[in-house]
Amino acid sequence: MEKKVHVFSEIGKLKSVLVHRPGDEVENLTPEYLERLLFDDVPFKKVAIEEHNKFTSLIRENGAEVLYIEELVAETLDQNPKIKEAFVDQFINEASVRKDLVKPFKDFLMKMTNLDMAVKMIAGTKKLELGITNDADKYPFIADPLPNVLFQRDPFASIGNGVTMHHMWSVTRNRETIFPDLVFKNHKRFAGNVPYFYERDWKDFIEGGDILVLNSETLIIGVSQRTSMAAIEKASKQIFKEGSYNKILVLDLPKSRAFMHLDTVFTNVDYDKFIVHPLIFDSIDQFKIFELSKDGKKEIKKPLVDVLSEATGYKVQLIKCGGEDPIAAGREQWNDGTNVLTIAPGVVIAYERNWVTIDLLEKAGVKVIKTPSSELSRGRGGPRCMTMPIIREDLPKKSS
Numbered sequence: 175m176e177k178k179v180h181v182f183s184e185i186g187k188l189k190s191v192l193v194h195r196p197g198d199e200v201e202n203l204t205p206e207y208l209e210r211l212l213f214d215d216v217p218f219k220k221v222a223i224e225e226h227n228k229f230t231s232l233i234r235e236n237g238a239e240v241l242y243i244e245e246l247v248a249e250t251l252d253q254n255p256k257i258k259e260a261f262v263d264q265f266i267n268e269a270s271v272r273k274d275l276v277k278p279f280k281d282f283l284m285k286m287t288n289l290d291m292a293v294k295m296i297a298g299t300k301k302l303e304l305g306i307t308n309d310a311d312k313y314p315f316i317a318d319p320l321p322n323v324l325f326q327r328d329p330f331a332s333i334g335n336g337v338t339m340h341h342m343w344s345v346t347r348n349r350e351t352i353f354p355d356l357v358f359k360n361h362k363r364f365a366g367n368v369p370y371f372y373e374r375d376w377k378d379f380i381e382g383g384d385i386l387v388l389n390s391e392t393l394i395i396g397v398s399q400r401t402s403m404a405a406i407e408k409a410s411k412q413i414f415k416e417g418s419y420n421k422i423l424v425l426d427l428p429k430s431r432a433f434m435h436l437d438t439v440f441t442n443v444d445y446d447k448f449i450v451h452p453l454i455f456d457s458i459d460q461f462k463i464f465e466l467s468k469d470g471k472k473e474i475k476k477p478l479v480d481v482l483s484e485a486t487g488y489k490v491q492l493i494k495c496g497g498e499d500p501i502a503a504g505r506e507q508w509n510d511g512t513n514v515l516t517i518a519p520g521v522v523i524a525y526e527r528n529w530v531t532i533d534l535l536e537k538a539g540v541k542v543i544k545t546p547s548s549e550l551s552r553g554r555g556g557p558r559c560m561t562m563p564i565i566r567e568d569l570p571k572k573s574s
């Protein structure tokens with residue numbers, strides 16, 4: 175199978191996926207920085223790494239290649255030594271490093287191996303590490319940590335054979351897209367073969383947690399706290415022109431942190447099955463559905479389940495995260511109960527803590543592979559958020 179980007183569904187057998195194993199960045203957090211850095215707690219690194227290793231070994235055991243963003247960055251720089259300095263300059267510039275620290279920080283990074291440097295860029299650098307102990311300014315970092323690199327779902331999205339490279343909603347997360355942008359433009363495996371449907375320096379914000387590749391004709395994208403309608407409309411022009419797509423269903427969600435992305439309330443787990451938060455299920459009136467096509471945008475005034483049945487060609491079943499119990503629904507949604515990674519039609523990896531939702535999925539005939547999540551869940555992201563598929567097998571064409 176070709177090695178570039180190939181993702182024409184949310185459920186086709188997963189063959190290659192991008193992740194980041196948590197590192198020192200999750201220990202470069204204190205309560206006062208959590209809100210700005212968009213992390214909800216301070217994970218115990220040792221256990222977070224063990225949990226992540228377990229998660230990736232489950233993916234491998236099920237037949238997919240696991241790629242690490244920090245390794246791809248290092249390989250890209252190994253293959254193209256001439257671009258290293260410009261990349262370091264760009265990183266320093268985007269990290270808003272204080273003027274007088276630019277030179278020592280650049281020397282510090284340039285001396286490292288490419289892999290150590292990529293890992294360090296994600297981890298953040300403390301003034302202490304450069305021997306600065308009595309700075310008048312008490313802010314401890316030269317460059318902030320990037321704890322949300324754990325969530326590879328968001329900085330870009332694989333759509334068909336191309337990607338949308340995102341302008342992310344927050345200043346802190348927007349720095350993350352420098353890594354995949356470097357890789358897709360310069361790594362031998364991808365360079366010249368991955369069309370962009372969105373660029374990181376376009377102004378409207380969009381994030382991968384809102385993008386769901388339903389099949390080879392239809393995408394579903396959420397308008398959320400993180401993704402604006404303007405960005406979707408802009409991306410749609412490129413996608414309709416260069417991709418195989420002719421339709422984007424837009425779900426206009428309530429804008430809040432608990433529902434920051436579409437995949438915190440909605441995921442596709444089988445040909446005819448979606449897992450949804452009761453909010454979507456019960457309050458269909460609280461959000462609007464639009465259809466974008468080459469002919470423009472129109473509102474669709476039909477229940478979500480009918481819209482999905484039409485788009486998939488199956489009689490769609492919606493499975494409620496947390497079932498009928500509003501406490502279980504609220505708790506499990508907060509811990510990413512809807513945020514499962516589908517690794518083949520009807521087979522998902524889920525956080526084992528969300529047992530009410532897991533039980534309902536199993537009753538609906540979905541195979542659930544459980545993965546531990548005490549520490550991984552502290553950043554508010556689940557198995558889907560932690561992964562960006564690079565290759566999925568195509569789904570068989572539906573005969574009827």
Ligand SMILES: NC(=[NH2+])NCCC[C@H](N)C(=O)O
Binds near residue numbers: 325382554
């Ligand atoms: N696709 C997702 N739901 N990603 C979750 C990202 C969580 C992350 N802490 C943030 O606020 O951005």
